[in-house]
Amino acid sequence: MRTIEWDGKQVRLIDQRRLPQECTILTFNGYHDVARAIREMAIRGAPAIGVAAAFGMALAARNSPASTPAGLLADLKQAAQILRAARPTAVNLSWAIEHMLRCAQAQMTAGADVGSMAKALLAEAQALADEDVDINRRIGAHGARVVSQGARILTHCNAGALATVDYGTALGVVRTAHGQGRGIHVFVDETRPRLQGARLTAWELVREGIPMTLIADNAAGHLMRTGRIDLVLVGADRIAANGDVANKIGTYKLAVVARENGIPFYVAAPTSTIDLSVPTGDDIPIEERDAREVTHIGGVRIAPQGVEVYNPAFDVTPHRYVTGIITEKGVLYPPLERNLREVVVGKE
Numbered sequence: 001m002r003t004i005e006w007d008g009k010q011v012r013l014i015d016q017r018r019l020p021q022e023c024t025i026l027t028f029n030g031y032h033d034v035a036r037a038i039r040e041m042a043i044r045g046a047p048a049i050g051v052a053a054a055f056g057m058a059l060a061a062r063n064s065p066a067s068t069p070a071g072l073l074a075d076l077k078q079a080a081q082i083l084r085a086a087r088p089t090a091v092n093l094s095w096a097i098e099h100m101l102r103c104a105q106a107q108m109t110a111g112a113d114v115g116s117m118a119k120a121l122l123a124e125a126q127a128l129a130d131e132d133v134d135i136n137r138r139i140g141a142h143g144a145r146v147v148s149q150g151a152r153i154l155t156h157c158n159a160g161a162l163a164t165v166d167y168g169t170a171l172g173v174v175r176t177a178h179g180q181g182r183g184i185h186v187f188v189d190e191t192r193p194r195l196q197g198a199r200l201t202a203w204e205l206v207r208e209g210i211p212m213t214l215i216a217d218n219a220a221g222h223l224m225r226t227g228r229i230d231l232v233l234v235g236a237d238r239i240a241a242n243g244d245v246a247n248k249i250g251t252y253k254l255a256v257v258a259r260e261n262g263i264p265f266y267v268a269a270p271t272s273t274i275d276l277s278v279p280t281g282d283d284i285p286i287e288e289r290d291a292r293e294v295t296h297i298g299g300v301r302i303a304p305q306g307v308e309v310y311n312p313a314f315d316v317t318p319h320r321y322v323t324g325i326i327t328e329k330g331v332l333y334p335p336l337e338r339n340l341r342e343v344v345v346g347k348e
Contacts (some may be wrong), residue, residue, distance in 0.1 A: 001025070002133075002166045003048050004055065011055045011210030016162055020203040030063060031056040031079045038086035038093070041194070045097030045163020046237045046273055047132050050092030053083045054125040057100035061118040065252045069108040072117055072235075076104050082262055087328060088285045089246055089314050090237040091261055091275040099228040100124060115230065129165045130246040135270045138328040143173030143268055146331060149182055151230045157248035158200035159235025159268060169268040170235045171204060173326060178210045186212040187229065189220055191248060193293040193311065217250055224261045232258045236269040236325075243336025244281025255321035265317075268326040274340050289313050 004013040015024040021262055028034050034056035036042075037047050060079035065070040077183060080097045087093060103124045107117045131276070147153070153174060167175065177184050186205060191197035193277030198214055205212040215223065223229050232254055238246040245251070245267050258265040278284055291309035293303055303309075325332045332339040 002129070003045075004043060004052055004161050004165060005129065006055060006122070007065055011052075011059065013037065013043050013052065014162065016044055016200060019162075022143070029059065031060040031083060032120035033126050034059065035083050035086045038083070040125045044083075044196075045158065046090040046092040046235070047136070047164040047169065047270060048162070049087060049090055050096035050272065051125070051132055051165050053086075053093050054096040054100050054128045056083050057097060058118075058122040061104070061121045064114070064118070067115055069112065069114060069117060072120060073101075073104055073108060076101060076121075085140050087287060088162075089287045090273075091278075092237075092272050095272050096128060099128070119206075123136075132165040133167055136164050136169060136172045137176075139169050139268055139270065139326055140167065140176035142328070142330050143170075143266070143326040144176040144182070144268060145212055146171065146231070146326070147177040147182055147184060148230065150283075151177070151182065151184050152187065152228060153184055154187045154189070154223065154229045154232045154254070155201060156197060156220075156232075156234050156251055157191045158196040158204070160185055160201055160204040162200050162204060163235060163304040168204075169270065169326075170233045171201065173233060173266075173268050175208065176206075176212060178208070179312060184211070186210060187220075187223060188212055188214050189217050189250065190214060191250065192217055194220040196248065220254055221257045224257050224263055229258075229261075232263055232265045234264055234265075234267055236267050236273050237314055238278070238284050239267070239269060239272075239274045239325065239340065240278045240319075240341060241276045241337060242279045242332070243322055243325070243340060244278050244284075245300070245317045245319070245322060245325075246281060246284045246286070246314045247317065249315050251320075252315040252317045255317040259321050264323040265321055265330075266324050266326055267322055269315075271327050271329060271344055274327075276341060276344055281318065284316060286315070287313040
């Protein structure tokens with residue numbers, strides 16, 4: 001199945017907290033439950049939570065008691081506030097919510113009744129899900145061109161099928177290159193503290209039969225310095241107008257070490273992850289998460305009681321460390337500020 005899908009009656013998604021030990025399917029009939037799933041990381045990854053938010057908005061419309069289009073729109077705006085607050089860093093979440101609100105407004109302006117609006121929103125959420133898969137395959141096709149024969153690729157966190165509706169962004173590039181017979185090998189950072197690399201990326205690559213090696217996060221620099229990495233490839237949760245990239249915590253140090261060792265550093269993300277309203281990475285809100293993610297592993301405490309914890313979920317990589325950004329519209333190179341704007345709004 002897809003990471004998230006509509007089965008005709010309800011939203012179904014893979015509970016990523018339980019992988020790789022078991023693949024459990026969660027079902028939701030209300031937007032509050034979808035918001036909780038996003039907040040608690042049952043579903044994660046910027047594109048995936050964007051689509052989850054779209055389905056959440058569709059559920060809000062489906063379950064609304066409103067008898068008038070204006071009343072339904074008011075209920076949707078209330079749902080939007082709750083869904084938007086689930087996770088602050090990934091811009092795809094707010095992008096999808098605004099897209100659904102515009103769809104509702106257009107339906108109301110066209111004279112649709114409440115039932116027709118609800119059906120249109122569900123169809124729009126499904127269209128966004130289908131589009132995400134197509135976008136990821138195009139990212140993979142463009143990105144594979146920067147992968148040389150026999151490349152040894154370092155990746156961080158999970159930017160695969162589980163982070164999207166299907167196929168993946170950074171791992172979409174990996175999948176395409178592998179399918180083309182490039183003879184690649186992937187080194188996977190474990191990605192503390194939630195171990196998305198060890199739990200999710202490794203699970204995907206093993207299932208796909210793509211050669212890989214799991215490493216501790218602290219081993220990445222050693223591999224780069226000793227010439228065992230040819231390319232660093234990561235995803236993104238938000239890209240600022242100047243090309244600064246917010247991604248899973250630990251990405252920044254990989255970019256710095258890659259530059260030190262002359263290794264290309266590429267980011268793979270859909271254009272919906274580009275936020276031109278944010279001038280630089282310093283303006284991107286960085287989510288801070290529960291201290292237990294650091295003090296415990298698998299429910300077992302590994303740190304002393306009372307220890308102070310700082311647990312940012314993301315960091316920002318300045319654009320000067322980014323070799324290129326792989327999108328569904330092609331690979332963008334510096335000057336990133338100009339090229340990001342052109343790919344989003346067109347040439348001026």
